[in-house]
Amino acid sequence: MFRWLLTTALLFAAQLSDASDWLFRNGRSDYKIVVSDSAHDSEKAAARELQDYIRQISGVLLPITSKPENGGKHVFIGLSDYSKKLLDVEMQADPAETFTYQTKDGNLFIYGGRNVGTAYGVFSFLEQQLGVHWYSSDFTMIPRLDAFKLGKLKHTESPAFRYRHVLYYQMVWNALMNVHNLQNMHLWPMDCGSYGTLFSFWETHTFSLLLPPDEFFSAHPEYYSLHKGRRIDNGQLCLSNPVVLGLLAERMLEVIKKNPKYFAYSLSQNDNQLYCECETCCSLEQRYGSHAGLLLWAVNQVAEAIDKKLPGTKLITLAYQYTRQAPKGILPHRNVFIRLCDIECCFLHPIDRSKENDAFMSDLKEWSKLTDRLFIFDYVTNFTQYTAPFPNFMVMASNLQTFAKYHVAGVMEEGQYESNGGEWAELKQWVLAKLLWNPRQDVNQLVRQFIRDYYGKAAPHVLKYYSLCCSLVHGDTHARFDNHHSNKLYTDLFVDKGISLLQDALAECKTDSAVTRRVEHLLLQPLYLQMMRQPLKAAANGNIKRYINIVNRDKIRMREGVPSEVTLREHGFT
Numbered sequence: 001m002f003r004w005l006l007t008t009a010l011l012f013a014a015q016l017s018d019a020s021d022w023l024f025r026n027g028r029s030d031y032k033i034v035v036s037d038s039a040h041d042s043e044k045a046a047a048r049e050l051q052d053y054i055r056q057i058s059g060v061l062l063p064i065t066s067k068p069e070n071g072g073k074h075v076f077i078g079l080s081d082y083s084k085k086l087l088d089v090e091m092q093a094d095p096a097e098t099f100t101y102q103t104k105d106g107n108l109f110i111y112g113g114r115n116v117g118t119a120y121g122v123f124s125f126l127e128q129q130l131g132v133h134w135y136s137s138d139f140t141m142i143p144r145l146d147a148f149k150l151g152k153l154k155h156t157e158s159p160a161f162r163y164r165h166v167l168y169y170q171m172v173w174n175a176l177m178n179v180h181n182l183q184n185m186h187l188w189p190m191d192c193g194s195y196g197t198l199f200s201f202w203e204t205h206t207f208s209l210l211l212p213p214d215e216f217f218s219a220h221p222e223y224y225s226l227h228k229g230r231r232i233d234n235g236q237l238c239l240s241n242p243v244v245l246g247l248l249a250e251r252m253l254e255v256i257k258k259n260p261k262y263f264a265y266s267l268s269q270n271d272n273q274l275y276c277e278c279e280t281c282c283s284l285e286q287r288y289g290s291h292a293g294l295l296l297w298a299v300n301q302v303a304e305a306i307d308k309k310l311p312g313t314k315l316i317t318l319a320y321q322y323t324r325q326a327p328k329g330i331l332p333h334r335n336v337f338i339r340l341c342d343i344e345c346c347f348l349h350p351i352d353r354s355k356e357n358d359a360f361m362s363d364l365k366e367w368s369k370l371t372d373r374l375f376i377f378d379y380v381t382n383f384t385q386y387t388a389p390f391p392n393f394m395v396m397a398s399n400l401q402t403f404a405k406y407h408v409a410g411v412m413e414e415g416q417y418e419s420n421g422g423e424w425a426e427l428k429q430w431v432l433a434k435l436l437w438n439p440r441q442d443v444n445q446l447v448r449q450f451i452r453d454y455y456g457k458a459a460p461h462v463l464k465y466y467s468l469c470c471s472l473v474h475g476d477t478h479a480r481f482d483n484h485h486s487n488k489l490y491t492d493l494f495v496d497k498g499i500s501l502l503q504d505a506l507a508e509c510k511t512d513s514a515v516t517r518r519v520e521h522l523l524l525q526p527l528y529l530q531m532m533r534q535p536l537k538a539a540a541n542g543n544i545k546r547y548i549n550i551v552n553r554d555k556i557r558m559r560e561g562v563p564s565e566v567t568l569r570e571h572g573f574t
Contacts, residue, residue, distance in 0.1 A: 021106055023075075024058040025147035030073045031108075033064045036080035040094075040114040043078035045194035046122040050077065050110075053126055056142050075108045078118045083109060092117060097184070101125045102154040116184070119195055123180050124157065133453065134180040136426040137170045138514065141453045157438070160400070163199055163375065163410025164436040167417045168429035181433035185410065189261035199263040201316055201339075202255060205271045207237045210251040211244070223247075225276040235274030239298035240281045248298075249305040256306070256313055264314035264337055267299050273322045292319055293327030296336075303333040316375070319367060326366035332373065337409075340367055341377040346478040348391065348489075350398040356478055361402075368406040375410045376403050379481040380432065383560040385532075386422045387524040387551075388485060389498075391469040393443055396432060400439035411436060421521045421556030424469075426454065456515045461505035465498055465522065485532040492533065498526035499543075520550050528558075531573070544573055 023031055035047040047064055055061045068074050068082060076083040079091050087109055092098060096113030099121030103109070110121040126132040130148065133141040165185035171178055175192040178184075186198040203209060213233035216223050223244050225235035237244050248267065256265055269275075275291060284294045299317045306313050316337040319326070324341065332338060340363065346356035367374055378399070382390045403411055413432045416422025431446045447466060455462045477489045502523040509515040527547040531538040538544045550556070551564050558567040568574045 021103075021150045023108070023148045023150050024054065024060040024062075024145075025149075027059050029058075029060045029062055031062055031075055032069070032072060033062050033075045033077060034068050034080075034083075035064060035066065035077040036082075037066045038080070039078045040118070041194040042116055042196060043114060043118045046110075046119040047077040050075070050122050050126065053130070053132055053142065057130055057132070057145050058148070073106055075110070077110055077122065078114065079111045083111070097182075098156065098158040099124065100154070100156040101129075103150050103152060106150075108150055108153070115196055116179075119179070120157075120182050123182070124155075128155070129153075133430075133449075134177055135430050135450060135454050137174045137177060139454060159437050160404045160439055161408060161410050161436055164433070165410070165412040166415070166429050166432050166436065167412055168415040168425055169417055169419055169422070170426070171429055171433075172417055181430065182437045183433055185263075185412065189263075197261060200261075202259055202262040202265040204266055204268060204318070206266045206268050207270045210248055210255070210267075211237060225274050226278040226281075227274050227276065232274060235272060236269055236276055238276045238278055238281060239294055240276070240278065240284055245298055245301050246305075249302045252302060252306060252315070253309055256310060264316040266317070266339075267302055267315050268318040268339075269295065269320065269323060275322055288330050289328035290323070290325040292323040292325055293330055295323050296327055296330055296332060299336055300330070300333040303336050307333075307335055318377075319363065320377070324360070324363050326363055326370060332371045337373040337375060338367055338371055339375045339377050340364060343377075343379060343481055345379075346480060347379060347395065348473045348477060348479050349475075350395050350402070352398075352402045364403075364406055368408070372407055372409065374406075374408050375412065376408050378403075378411055378413050380413050380428060381415045381422055381425075382479070382481060382483045384482045385485060385528065386416045386418075386558055386560070387528045387556065388483070389423055389469045389472065389490070389525045389529075390479065390483065391472050391489075392479075393431075393447065393466075393470060394473065396428075397435050397439050397441065397443050400435050404439060416557070418560065419555055419557040421524065421551070421554055423525050424466075424522070426518070427451070455505070455518060456509060456512060458505035458509040458515055458519050461501050461508060462519065462522065465501045465505070468494065468498055468501065469525075485529055490529055490533070492530075495526045495530045495533065499523070499530070502526065517554070521554070521556075524550055524556070532571070548573065 023029060033047050033051055035044050051062050051064055092113045094114045096117045097120060099112030099117045101110040101121050110118060110125055112118045112121045131143040135141060163185050164183050166183055172187060175190050178198060179192050179195045184199055186200050189200045190198045192198060211223060217233040221231035223238060223241060225232050225238060227235050252265060252267060281294055284297055285291055295317060299315060303315045314335050314337060316339055318339050320341040342360050345351060345360050346354055351357045352361055380392060382388055415428055416425050427450050430450055434441055434446055451463050452459050472489050472494060479487060479489055502519060505519045506516060509519060524547060527543050531544045531547055548568060558564045
């Protein structure tokens with residue numbers, strides 16, 4: 001009898017202990033969210049978001065309080081004096097992005113750097129433990145759960161790159177999409193409310209912005225490139241001219257004072273290769289071993305002049321096309337960052353395992369020896385045909401692993417930033433955001449999860465179409481950022497099969513207007529190729545009209561910098 005009572009008591013105690021670890025169950029919870037009065041605004045905002053998402057998931061509203069109760073169950077957000085003692089840990093530096101979520105004595109602790117680290121911990125807990133995913137502007141995955149048991153947790157993460165920027169249209173305009181997906185850079189200093197301001201670079205190609213030819217060329221042609229024996233107003237600057245350097249410093253100081261919130265300010269070549277060939281510029285290039293040597297020599301002097309007026313102000317310049325090759329015998333000024341661009345590369349094969357990319361890899365290795373302030377400007381779509389398939393999925397993780405190997409400080413992944421409707425835009429922006437934080441993740445697993453959740457009943461057919469896109473890549477197929485529809489990467493068989501698969505997908509989701517529109521945006525890919533490669537067939541079967549209707553309805557940009565009506569007119573489709 002005693003033995004039975006003892007066993008029963010132990011079982012009852014175990015059940016009580018077990019019950020105490022349920023964050024919520026059957027519409028109830030014993031937990032309260034604790035965030036101290038002295039917590040950072042971002043930590044308080046993250047606590048409110050945690051409360052709201054748990055409510056949406058379970059129907060349970062966890063109270064938020066600033067003071068824990070003796071013997072109570074708590075979710076501690078951020079580190080206070082109280083929670084530090086419970087965990088025996090030290091406070092992280094405010095800018096730190098590292099976070100931890102862990103359980104101890106039945107409590108859950110989520111903490112990190114006060115500015116954003118704790119918030120990142122909250123978002124990652126919601127994703128990794130509760131299944132919340134911020135996939136796109138129009139869809140956040142919020143599961144419905146009756147119960148969730150905390151169990152034993154201790155999980156810490158830090159980013160692979162200090163600066164992370166996914167440049168897709170939805171990321172351009174949706175602040176919380178950036179924050180929820182752990183992105184911290186943007187085209188401008190985007191205000192994310194309680195979560196602070198995203199890092200940003202002022203402009204990109206800036207020589208003509210700072211010293212406009214319309215203002216100076218007629219009186220001072222010597223400020224501009226001597227190219228093929230004459231001074232030109234549509235090229236670069238004569239960087240060996242000391243007057244030019246003084247003017248650049250003056251103008252840049254004006255820019256900085258008018259735009260004080262940027263992380264760094266671009267002092268970079270115009271987007272052309274009409275560089276100066278005067279004797280002094282050529283002599284400096286020979287001294288430093290490359291065109292980049294002259295550029296860096298000039299930028300360093302401007303940086304030094306600005307540092308005297310506004311100490312610590314950062315400049316960034318390009319290693320792009322003719323300035324991509326690293327110099328010798330010169331280092332970037334302590335306030336100068338380098339933005340290395342891989343625009344000439346093939347994006348279908350790993351950047352470190354393709355002869356097509358050997359020259360870029362050589363430049364990456366050399367620049368990484370010169371500075372730890374190196375950024376990568378990476379291209380992840382086709383800018384001359386936004387709606388054509390660009391099957392670079394299998395290199396995205398490996399390329400980022402390569403950049404991390406060479407201690408790159410930051411990466412910008414430039415995709416379709418001008419409108420919705422780019423090829424696989426929502427999928428790519430989400431997967432790339434995940435990989436910028438941790439490039440060791442399995443891309444296929446991420447893709448399958450996204451397609452399953454985002455495309456609903458149409459997902460099986462969409463997944464087949466994704467596999468079909470990936471099957472286009474072979475050892476002898478290559479694609480740059482300006483790939484053409486006639487590239488041997490594409491086949492008419494692919495077009496026909498792709499249209500068929502996506503027609504099947506549309507049949508599955510015809511009662512869901514949101515998913516239908518998502519699938520129609522995928523359908524633009526094979527429709528575009530058919531219309532460009534087989535215009536008579538596409539006209540006869542109505543696919544040209546169908547493509548145009550979708551593009552016009554959703555205001556989708558077909559190529560960079562050109563309205564779609566112009567592109568359609570140029571090809572004789574309107």
